[in-house]
Amino acid sequence: MNSAQDRAGKSFPLAEAEDGARLTVLALRGGAGFQERISSMGLYIGCKADVLIGGDDGRMVLAVGDTRIALGHGMAQKVIVKRRGDER
Template sequence: MPLIFGKSGEEFEVTTIQGGKGFLKKLMEMGIYSGIRVRIILNPGNGPIIIALSDTRIALGKGMAAKIIVRKLS
C-alpha cells in the first residue's frame, strides 16, 4: 500500500518506490529505499506527513508519500 494511507504510529517496510529517476535517487540517498523500516510519526490526513527513519525525522509531501509503496509490519 502507499505510505500516505498509513496512520500515525504505524510501522512499515518499504517495498518499492515509484516515480522518476531523480526522485528515486534523492529518496534513496536520504536513506529511504526498499527493505528499510519507517514509522509514521504524524499523518494529519490531508497534507505532508512526518516519518521516522530510526532517529531521523523526515517531512514528506503528500505526493511523495503516495509513491512510496510499503508493507505494514505488525
C-alpha cells in the same frame, strides 16, 4: 472494519498510513530523480519506518532509525509500504 484492518497484509501508498504505523518500504514508484532524492533522505526499499505524523492530506513525518523524514503528499503517494508484522 476500518481501513487499517482492510489493508492488513497488503501493500499501500505511504500517504494512506496513520500515526503510529510501523512499516516496511516495498517499492518506490517514480523516476530516477525521485529515486535519488528519496534515497538521499534515507528512505529505500527494505527500510523500516515508523509514522510519527500522518495527516489526512498525505503529509508525513517518519522515523527511520534516528533520522526524521518529512514528505509531502506527492512523494508519500509514490512510496509503497506494508505493515511490519505482515511479512508472515
